[in-house]
Amino acid sequence: MSDIKTIDGVDSHPDWSQVPAHAHHVFLCTGPRCTQRGALQLWKTLRRHLLEHQRIETPGGVLLTRTHCQFPCNLGPIVTVYPQRCWYGVHNKDDVQRLVVGHLVGGEVVEDLLIKAHP
Template structure:
């Protein structure tokens, strides 16, 4: 059994001291405006699709992080992919599935979902 040593009153485990394996870090905004536009349901779709493809926290996979506001709020829900620095607006379950299949599994940027500033 791994040694679990409390730090500042919180139990620790060695797995909480390593960066999970991944090749893409994906951030989905769950700030107030993106949440009003369905971000929490899109989070569930994103996670489910990545699990189906066995792409969660594996060397060629994805590390998922929910964030608060990333801006630009009016174009959200906002999803960003690093290291490519792609900013996407995802508005439906179909958008999320296509983004996972094309970009995160297939390596191809989904041009029509990329955010473009509006006046």
């Protein structure tokens, strides 16, 4: 028997009422300018690398979310990592791999990808 029920015409499951276990919430911009700079392909790369490291929606892992514009568009595609509040500019698959291995697996900020805030 399935736990999925329909409430107000929408499928519902008890697990969908809880925040998934995670250590990092990662947002990748898929707004128009980041998309023109390859964000959708980088999304696939990011998800694949997180799966390879068993970091998708697991305790100690990553809750991955696509967003619309996060700014600063000229430095994108933009990835933000919480709770550390790190903003990264990722421009290719290598940048994504280094972000996953360095920050999301290794726990270290990837300084050369970090977008510095103006004082």
